[in-house]
Amino acid sequence: MKQPIKEKAILAGLERKGQEDFSYSMEELANLADACDITVEAVVTQKAERVHPSLYLGTGKIEELARLLDMLEVDIVIFNDELSPSQVRNLEKRLDASVLDRTTLILNIFAERARSRESQLQVELARLQYVLPRLSGISSSSGRQRGGVGTKNRGSGETKLELSQRRIEDKITELGRELEVLVSQRETQRRRRQKTEIPIVSLVGYTNTGKSSLMNALLQKHNASTDKAVFAKDMLFATLQTSVRKLELPDRKSFLLTDTVGFVSKLPHHLVKAFRSTLEEVLDSDLLIHVVDSANPDAEQLIEVTNATLRELGAEEIPVIYAYNKSDLRTSPMESHELRQPAVLISARTGAGLEELEQAIRDSVFGHYEEVEVTVPYGEDHLISYLHEHAYVKSTRYEEDGTKLTVEASPVEIQKWSHLLVTPNS
Template sequence: MELTQKAILVGVNFNQQQDFAYSMEELANLAAACEVEVVARLTQNLNRVNPSHYIGTGKIQDVLALIEQYEANVVIFNDELSPSQIRNLEADLECKVIDRTILILDIFAERAKTKEAQLQVEVAQLQYMLPRLIGLRESLGRQSGGVGTTNRGLGETKLELDRRKIEERISALNKELETLVAQRQTQRWQRKKKGIPVVSLVGYTNAGKSTIMNAMVSLSNPSADHKRVFEKDMLFATLDTSIRNISLPDNKSFLLTDTVGFVSKLPHHLVKAFRSTLEEAAEANLLIHVVDYSNPHYEQLIQITKDTLKEIGIEDVPTIYAYNKADLMEIEIPRAEADRVYLSARNSVGIQELIGLIRDHIFDNYIQCQMLIPYDQGSLISYFNENAHVLATDYEPNGTKLTLECKTVDLDKYQKYVIQQ
């Protein structure tokens, strides 16, 4: 696809923000993800936002000069603009003006594949548009008649019709989402009932969460190519929550979930719309915070992820850190220590060490015991061979004696067969 849009990026550094340079770099990456060619950048230091134009009015002339010089047809601002700011800027610049929020929403709309993700993105887009309808069609005139009056329809403008259509659409989409959320909650409840631990991958976009998931799937089942998830070196490659069962050699298993990646200034409409998907992480037994260790700003990105998790109410879930892409740094890998592991998911180096850390955190509900299973309960022997770690099997006059490690739920369920604990 040819690049037809040429953009000027505009950013304001309010009160000397430390991460300003990186957020402008990221804005360029977001534009590239939307097939937009960045031809120039303009920045300004300010203490506060200019309420009418976001940038100082003197800078408008500089932007106009850049538009003319590079034949640009869109100006992209690094923060969310108010409806009046967009209106004033478009009037003065005589070209399309968009902000960081709409850029991210466009990428999400492009990448969403499942029904749930598509509904979530559409809700976020419509909620963003709603306040921005005002003033877009000034020529349509003002509405006459107040709420509840009989002549309301006579003075109703196209703008109000659009507003009502959008509100109705948001309401319909939310109803559809509620059904999907209820299904997801039922599935979570069933998993919890079975006592299968859930591990959730979280982190900044493009840190390598999907690559880690695929490396674990391959290690767990080398022939399970069909269970691999989409991975690509680009922003927001994954929007749809994937869940995979990771089986370990000692018959222990856990569910691994992959969540949408985060980004600085993630639009609040989007966080709200994706809340139900992100709740997978809220109910996990363990989080794996995936970090792109090769990114010079990785500490900043860790903090953004932590802040976003806090915003959606995820604060007290035990967390281990996977410092991915460590092969690009001058350190020896794999390396595991306390709650972190340095690895290269693409090269499958350090995945065993990561699984070792996961194992230490989530399998504390396994208990070693001995059971004497009557010979007429052969199916139970098969069950434990598949769902527990059988350490020894002895045949005695009254039945089969198993020395095993099993889940506490199974221990409680089959307590009558336990002879030693």
């Protein structure tokens, strides 16, 4: 079977004064291009105080870029920032090539990866919001449509451009309504989960750090059925929707584990807005597991991007554990001063460090649990069954006045059967 011919492109970026992440940003742009099946033939960069208002890069650099396109026989240029509609028009005219920007690449990847109806709607909404202001680049040869005169026939006298804009605006409204329904349904599900009083632990982090792989490794560790596994693959934005799984620990403790959308630097604001309802599920969490690709030399930079996104969502007050994943791929062990605390070194692939991670989760989420003694009168066997189901029964003794149990449970749960306590809570 023949492999599809990959398109070829040149990357172009502008490094502003004091921009420390520029080198990584360009590497990431190359990864985004690769995810779109585009081969990078060359990279052109320029240092400048500010973006050129009409061409992004300076005129001299644009001339150099045009010569390079001709020499390499390439007809696509990908720019490292979001371009304005006028910049796209001017660049395509000067370069005689297709002009893409970082936002376009990310939108294309999201469109390809989206699986659930909600994520598909969110991506399409973001794409239309991005396209709408760029319609003015359509050739002025659109002309006016033939048609009657007067208010009854107003549409027939509009330009093709105006018709396109109205259709997109109507579609945006339609998608927005459908999304509202889905978001409302998910809100109902969230409220149900909150009522169960089961702690929520969310996996967060940069895209492709191994969040979904970690979720699958934890599920497998506790013998969850294979149909509970989530999609995991070594590629950007493999997960575009939130997945929730219940994890049952051996001592009757359980929590909901949530796999979230991966973050990326310069995430288009249309996508942040579109995915906000999905990302806001993080706010319900009792604990965040910030998954870090410890084998990535730019790991610290990626941590900052994730933390900035969490701050934007208002999640900075939620307790966090840093899970440094892919420790098996490192050539040298990490020093303690390199780790953000509290930290656990893990490998979702080999299972290394999962016990330590689980213990850290226990200490954080179940640290407030109390150990108490209760006495259940003989003949009240249904209460014993209830305790075994909703708490961790550590020991059982049979005495004259009933069955005495040593039980570990949350304060909320203990309050429900406080009348059974040997020494009631003060």
